[in-house]
Amino acid sequence: MGWFGSKKEDDQPLRHDRQKCWESRDAYFACLDATGVVKPGDEGSKCKETKVVYEQNCAKSWVDYFNKRRVLAEQQANVLAQVNSQASEAKRKS
Amino acid sequence: MNSLVRRQICKSSACLKSSFRSNRTCRTGIHSRRMSTLPEGGSRDKSTVGVFTPKAAALFIATGAGLFYYFQYEKARLAEQRRKELEDKEVGRPNVGGPFNLVTQKGEPFTEKDLLGKWSLIYFGFTNCPDICPEELDKMSAAVEKIDSTYGPIVQPIFISVDPARDSVAQIARYVSDFHPRLIGLRGDYASTKAVCKVYRVYFSTPPNTKETDDYLVDHSIFFYLMDPNGKFVEAFGKASTEDDVVARIEKEIGLWKDKTGETH
Known part of the structure; x- marks a missing residue:
């Protein structure tokens, strides 16, 4: 923290900060995908490297938000796939 | 007078029972429904007039x-x-919009009266927003850019903060510089923020007991509004609207406005 309240300014997520956060998030999530893990944190020590960068580049609130959203999106995709397969099955039967 | 007399005659039973000749006289005098109801008279009519x-x-x-x-x-x-x-x-028209009292990123006062004379696109969000706000603001800025190139600067993009605890004037100034050069960033204290959200039917919820330095997200409505040069609500755009949808809708409204007033704003 500097004398002129520069800390606050550094906290302000500007475009390039957001970009950096999003990119490290994508890298971490790609690693999770590769290891077949949906819920962040369940991967053990496998994606440690990307996780550290991700948590460094994104605020904690953002990390929580992205992690929650990843799980929700996965659930949504599952439900959607289920519905679609049921629909196509029903079509086949009729 | 003559026909009246004849009608009298015709109505009498004498007429009905009279000869063919007098019957015809009666018929020419009136359109006697009475006569055609008679079996003989009816058949005769048919034979004469088809x-x-x-x-x-x-x-x-x-x-x-x-x-x-x-x-x-x-x-x-x-x-x-x-x-x-x-x-x-x-x-x-939905009753969206109304009086408000906020401050711009330059520290100048800004009220609903400053919306008059220009179209405005208004987005509610907060500067610590992870992804949706910047995406929506980028879309809004791109749409304004397109309208600018055709019509000139007749659409004013506006960002209103729903995070009064953390979004200071300086912070908003830095934030809006990321987007359209004409984007105005507005903030107010909690009461004025609440008031503007109320008149614009925007929902926002900050976690309870937050401090300026806390790291939290604000849950809020994520659409942006198009308001006409009279400050009246026209349309709300959500995540599903693309940049082209927004531009097309604004151009349509500008066209209607031009038909009505002869001006584009």
């Missing part, structure tokens, strides 16, 4: 007149309906 009996003629005229009045009535009704529809468009 299928065009007085009854048919009356029916024809009545139907014609009926249809004429029906169409007149329908035409009037449709015109009335169209007029009402136009009125409804004014009346059916």
Whole structure:
């Protein structure tokens, strides 16, 4: 923290900060995908490297938000796939 | 006078029972329904005038007149309906927008009166927003850019913060510089933020007991509004609207405005 309240300014997520956060998030999530893990944190020590960068580049609130959203999106995709397969099955039967 | 007398005659039983000649006299004097109801008279009429009996003629005229009045009535009704529809468009406008009192990123006061004379696109969000706000603001900025190139700067993009605890004037100034150069960033204290959100029907919820330095997200409505140069609500755009949808809608409204007032704003 500097004398002129520069800390606050550094906290302000500007475009390039957001970009950096999003990119490290994508890298971490790609690693999770590769290891077949949906819920962040369940991967053990496998994606440690990307996780550290991700948590460094994104605020904690953002990390929580992205992690929650990843799980929700996965659930949504599952439900959607289920519905679609049921629909196509029903079509086949009729 | 003459026909009246004849009618009298005709109505009398003498006439009906009279000879063919006098019967004809009666017929020319009046269109005697009474006569055609008589079996003999009716057959005689048919033989003389064919299928065009007085009854048919009356029916024809009545139907014609009926249809004429029906169409007149329908035409009037449709015109009335169209007029009402136009009125409804004014009346059916959602009651979004109203007085507010905020401060720009330059520290200048800004109220609903500053919206007048220009179209405005208004987005509610917060500077610590992870992804949706910047995406929506990028979309909004791109749409404004496109309108700018065709019409000039007649659409004012506006960002209103729903995070009064953390979004200071300086912070908003830094934030809006990321987007459209004309983007105005507004903030107010909690009460004025609450008030502007109320009149714009925007929901926002900050976690309880937050401090300026806390790291939290604000849950809020994520659409942006198009307001006309009178400051009246026109449309709300959500995540599903693309940049092109927004531009097309604004251009359509500008066209309608031009038809009405002769100006683009």
